[in-house]
Amino acid sequence: MNANAAPLVRFRQVGKTYDGVTHVVQGLDLDIREGEFLSLLGPSGSGKTTCLMMLAGFESPSEGEIWLGDTLLNTTPPHKREIGMVFQNYALFPHMTVAQNVAYALTVRRVAKAEKAAAVERALDMVRMSEFAARLPKSLSGGQQQRVALARALVFNPRLVLMDEPLGALDKRLREHMQIELKDLHRTLGVTFVYVTHDQSEALTMSDRVAVFDNGRIQQIDRVDSLYETPENGVVANFVGxxxxxxxxxxxxxxxxxxxxxxxxxxxxxxxxxxxxxxxxxxxxxxxxxxxxxxxxxxxxxxxxxxxxxxxxxxxxxxxxxxxxxxxxxxxxxxxxxxxxxxxxxxxxxxxxxxxxxxxxxxxxx
Missing domain, CATH: 2.40.50.100 (RNA polymerase II/Efflux pump adaptor protein, barrel-sandwich hybrid domain)
Known part of the structure; x- marks a missing residue:
C-alpha cells in the first residue's frame, strides 16, 4: 500500500436513511487507498455494513457521492462496478459445482468459454481448491466454502474486494487460520480489500488500517498500532482492546x-x-x-x-x-x-x- 497514492474509493458526505429521519450513516467522508487492507469495525447497528452495501451497490446513498477512481458509483449497477463481494453466508449456488460457482461472475459478464475456463482455474489455484472443482458446495467444509466464495470474488480481476464478516461462521481455530491466509493472499495479489467485522482482534490482525464506526460515523481511522495505543476518544478506547x-x-x-x-x-x-x-x-x-x-x-x-x-x-x-x-x-x-x-x-x-x-x-x- 502506498500511503501517498491517490485514493481508489472516495466517500463524500455520504448519508443513508431508510425512513427519512434516522440516519444509519451520516456525513461519511472516507478515502480507501489503492492496495490497502481496510477493516470497518464496530458494533451491530454502527453503520459499517450499510457503508459496505452502498459501496457494493446493494444499497443507494440517501445523500452524498461514492467514487471508484473516476467513476461515480451512485447510479452504477453492482455488476458494472468492478467490485468482488464475499458474503457472510458465502451465497454459493447449491445446485452448481465449485467451478460453476466461480465461473458465474464471468458468465454474467459474457466472457468467452476458453477464457472463462482459464480464469476459473487460476482463481481456484489461488485459494488451493482446484481439486474440488467438480464438487457441490454441500460436500465442502465451512472453510472450503469460504475459499470458493473468495475465488468467485477474485476471478474477474476486480479493482476492489469487499467482505462482509466472511469468517463469522467458522470455529475459532479455523477462523484464525483463515485470517492469516487472507492477509497472505492480499499481500500476494495487491488488490484492495475492504473487510467488515465486529471482531476487534480480527481487524487488528489483518488490517493495514481500521475505521471504527459508532452511531453511523467514523470515530477514528488509523493504522492498527496507532488505533490501539492512541485512541482519539472513549468510544474507540473502550471498543478496541x-x-x-x-x-x-x-x-x-x-x-x-x-x-x-x-x-x-x-x-x-x-x-x-x-x-x-x-x-x-x-x-x-x-x-x-x-x-x-x-x-x-x-x-x-x-x-x-x-x-x-x-x-x-x-x-x-x-x-x-x-x-x-x-x-x-x-x-x-x-x-x-x-x-x-x-x-x-x-x-x-x-x-x-x-x-x-x-x-x-x-x-x-x-
Missing part, C-alpha cells in the same frame, strides 16, 4: 498532561485527549497488559502511577493469567500477567494489591 477505566475528576492540566483525583483519594497522571477541562468528570483508561504487580519498579518515580486495590479473583487463559481487582467506587478491572509471572496470580480474594503503570499508557477522556 481491553481497558481498565477509572472515573474521577480532572484536578490539573498542563500541556495535555492531566492529574485525575479518584473518589478514594488516589491520584493518577496521564495524557488528556479531547476537550476535558479542569473540574470535569473524566475517564482514565489503561490497558491491562500495561499494568504490573511487580515490586521491582521504583514506586517513588514521578512517571509511574501507583494504586492500591483488592483482589477479586484469578482467571487462567492458557497464554496468560488475569488477576481481577476492585478499587474504591470503581468498576472491576484486571491485570494481564505472562505465564512466567503466573505465581503472582495465586492470590487470595481480598488481598491488597499494588498496581503500577507508566503515565504514558494512560489516556484521559471527558
Amino acid at each position: 481491553d481497558n481498565n477505566v477509572f472515573v474521577g475528576r480532572l484536578l490539573s492540566l498542563q500541556d495535555e498532561r492531566g492529574e485525575v483525583g479518584l473518589p478514594g483519594g488516589e491520584r493518577l497522571f496521564g495524557h488528556v485527549v479531547g476537550a476535558a477541562r479542569v473540574g470535569d468528570t473524566v475517564r482514565a483508561c489503561v490497558r491491562p497488559e500495561r499494568m504490573t504487580l511487580s515490586s521491582t519498579l521504583d514506586s517513588t518515580a514521578a512517571s509511574f502511577n501507583t494504586l492500591r486495590a483488592s483482589t477479586t479473583g484469578t482467571l487462567y487463559f492458557g497464554d496468560h493469567v488475569r488477576v481481577r481487582f476492585r478499587l474504591h467506587e470503581q468498576e472491576s478491572g484486571f491485570v494481564k500477567l505472562p505465564l512466567d509471572e503466573a505465581g503472582l496470580g495465586e492470590r487470595p480474594i481480598g488481598e491488597v494489591l499494588t498496581l503500577r503503570f507508566h503515565e504514558r499508557h494512560v489516556r484521559i477522556f471527558a
Whole structure:
C-alpha cells in the first residue's frame, strides 16, 4: 500500500436513511487507498455494513457521492462496478459445482468459454481448491466454502474486494487460520480489500488500517498500532482492546498532561485527549497488559502511577493469567500477567494489591 497514492474509493458526505429521519450513516467522508487492507469495525447497528452495501451497490446513498477512481458509483449497477463481494453466508449456488460457482461472475459478464475456463482455474489455484472443482458446495467444509466464495470474488480481476464478516461462521481455530491466509493472499495479489467485522482482534490482525464506526460515523481511522495505543476518544478506547477505566475528576492540566483525583483519594497522571477541562468528570483508561504487580519498579518515580486495590479473583487463559481487582467506587478491572509471572496470580480474594503503570499508557477522556 502506498500511503501517498491517490485514493481508489472516495466517500463524500455520504448519508443513508431508510425512513427519512434516522440516519444509519451520516456525513461519511472516507478515502480507501489503492492496495490497502481496510477493516470497518464496530458494533451491530454502527453503520459499517450499510457503508459496505452502498459501496457494493446493494444499497443507494440517501445523500452524498461514492467514487471508484473516476467513476461515480451512485447510479452504477453492482455488476458494472468492478467490485468482488464475499458474503457472510458465502451465497454459493447449491445446485452448481465449485467451478460453476466461480465461473458465474464471468458468465454474467459474457466472457468467452476458453477464457472463462482459464480464469476459473487460476482463481481456484489461488485459494488451493482446484481439486474440488467438480464438487457441490454441500460436500465442502465451512472453510472450503469460504475459499470458493473468495475465488468467485477474485476471478474477474476486480479493482476492489469487499467482505462482509466472511469468517463469522467458522470455529475459532479455523477462523484464525483463515485470517492469516487472507492477509497472505492480499499481500500476494495487491488488490484492495475492504473487510467488515465486529471482531476487534480480527481487524487488528489483518488490517493495514481500521475505521471504527459508532452511531453511523467514523470515530477514528488509523493504522492498527496507532488505533490501539492512541485512541482519539472513549468510544474507540473502550471498543478496541481491553481497558481498565477509572472515573474521577480532572484536578490539573498542563500541556495535555492531566492529574485525575479518584473518589478514594488516589491520584493518577496521564495524557488528556479531547476537550476535558479542569473540574470535569473524566475517564482514565489503561490497558491491562500495561499494568504490573511487580515490586521491582521504583514506586517513588514521578512517571509511574501507583494504586492500591483488592483482589477479586484469578482467571487462567492458557497464554496468560488475569488477576481481577476492585478499587474504591470503581468498576472491576484486571491485570494481564505472562505465564512466567503466573505465581503472582495465586492470590487470595481480598488481598491488597499494588498496581503500577507508566503515565504514558494512560489516556484521559471527558
